[in-house]
Amino acid sequence: MVRRIGLYSRVIAWLKILLPLAALVLLSTLFLLSRSTEQVLDMPFAEALRGEGIAREHVGAPYYAGTTESGDMLTMTATSAAPEGEGQIRAEDLAARLRKPDGSEILLNAAHATVRDSDQTALMEGGVRIESSSGYVLNTQTLNSAINRIEAESGGPVQGDGPLGTIEAGKMRIETSDEDGGVQLLFTEGVKLVYTPKD
Amino acid sequence: QGTDVKFGSLKQDTSAPVEVTADALAVNQNAGTALYTGNVVIIQGDMRLAAPRVLVVYSEAQGRIERMEATGGVTLVSGEEAAEAERADYDIEGGTVVMSGNVLLTQGQNALTSEKMVVNLESGAAQMSGRVKTILQPEKGQ
Numbered sequence: 001m002v003r004r005i006g007l008y009s010r011v012i013a014w015l016k017i018l019l020p021l022a023a024l025v026l027l028s029t030l031f032l033l034s035r036s037t038e039q040v041l042d043m044p045f046a047e048a049l050r051g052e053g054i055a056r057e058h059v060g061a062p063y064y065a066g067t068t069e070s071g072d073m074l075t076m077t078a079t080s081a082a083p084e085g086e087g088q089i090r091a092e093d094l095a096a097r098l099r100k101p102d103g104s105e106i107l108l109n110a111a112h113a114t115v116r117d118s119d120q121t122a123l124m125e126g127g128v129r130i131e132s133s134s135g136y137v138l139n140t141q142t143l144n145s146a147i148n149r150i151e152a153e154s155g156g157p158v159q160g161d162g163p164l165g166t167i168e169a170g171k172m173r174i175e176t177s178d179e180d181g182g183v184q185l186l187f188t189e190g191v192k193l194v195y196t197p198k199d
Numbered sequence: 200q201g202t203d204v205k206f207g208s209l210k211q212d213t214s215a216p217v218e219v220t221a222d223a224l225a226v227n228q229n230a231g232t233a234l235y236t237g238n239v240v241i242i243q244g245d246m247r248l249a250a251p252r253v254l255v256v257y258s259e260a261q262g263r264i265e266r267m268e269a270t271g272g273v274t275l276v277s278g279e280e281a282a283e284a285e286r287a288d289y290d291i292e293g294g295t296v297v298m299s300g301n302v303l304l305t306q307g308q309n310a311l312t313s314e315k316m317v318v319n320l321e322s323g324a325a326q327m328s329g330r331v332k333t334i335l336q337p338e339k340g341q
Contacts, residue, residue, distance in 0.1 A: 102229070104228060104229070132228065134228040135262060136226075162226075163257060163262040164226075164233055164255065164257055164264065165216075165217075167224075169224065177227055177229075180227075180229050180230065181229075182227055182228055182229030182230065183228050183229075184225060184226065184227050184228070185225070185226040185228070186223065186224070186225050186226075187223065187224040187225075187226070188222070188223045188224075189222075189223075190220075190222065191219075191220065191221050191222070191223060191224040191235070192218070192219070192220045193218070193219045193220075193224070194216050194217070194218045194219075195216065195217045195218075195219065195264055195291075196214075196216045196217075197213065197214050197215075197216075197217065197263065197264070197291050197292065
């Protein structure tokens with residue numbers, strides 16, 4: 001009897017189509033139906049780096065030295081200095097030393113200062129301490145000092161000690177006196193000084 | 200010839216603190232001087248010395264004032280005594296005030312004028328010299 005028309009070969013022919021299709025379906029479930037993995041976006045970002053420390057360029061422990069025409073030596077150091085645009089530099093904890101050829105000097109310390117290149121001045125704020133080699137120790141709130149010559153003016157009242165005793169004044173100016181070129185301190189707007197005689 | 204006058208109430212402790220108030224002060228560090236200008240008032244104990252201009256000469260080394268030169272019309276007031284002159288030199292350490300230039304000293308009712316007067320702050324004595332003139336007011340009601 002004639003074998004029935006190749007049942008076996010017909011099944012194999014169908015299997016040759018069905019089996020690859022099944023494989024395809026299985027393979028696609030791997031990608032299309034996979035679980036949603038969590039977002040990559042909220043990765044923890046280091047808070048410290050987000051601060052402004054990184055955002056602007058600044059100089060650590062800057063040191064500036066210069067000599068004026070009349071031979072006074074000026075040196076300035078600070079903990080940090082950062083440019084603030086149009087030729088302005090903001091320095092923290094500024095320490096300036098104005099030294100005259102004859103050796104007398106004036107030390108200025110300020111919490112922070114804005115050094116302006118345009119008119120060569122440094123505006124010191126946040127409490128300024130002025131010390132002179134002749135024994136004056138004065139404190140004031142703000143002081144505007146030139147950096148290419150010895151000239152400074154306090155923004156408000158100043159008080160402190162000197163060889164003459166404790167002193168308070170409404171305003172103070174430091175400049176070089178024209179006759180002998182020495183450093184002159186001018187206290188104005190009311191001066192009060194208490195001197196205790198030494199026996 | 201000189202006249203000794205009791206400047207009674209001027210006797211005082213010359214080591215009391217000296218307070219100086221003025222409109223302006225110019226300190227010249229090299230010269231070691233400080234120039235007070237603009238109604239300067241120097242107060243020590245109950246003595247007050249007022250002048251438009253006072254130059255203070257100090258020695259930086261020992262940090263003490265050597266002398267004060269008040270010029271431009273000086274008035275010295277102490278207790279009820281008052282003295283006026285063109286100029287006064289006040290030596291704190293020595294405790295003396297030397298007033299010169301038509302000195303006028305008023306003590307209560309009496310007034311004395313002279314060219315020069317040296318006041319010793321410790322003893323309270325004033326020594327006037329140079330054309331001393333005394334104007335004594337007779338006591339009223341005698």
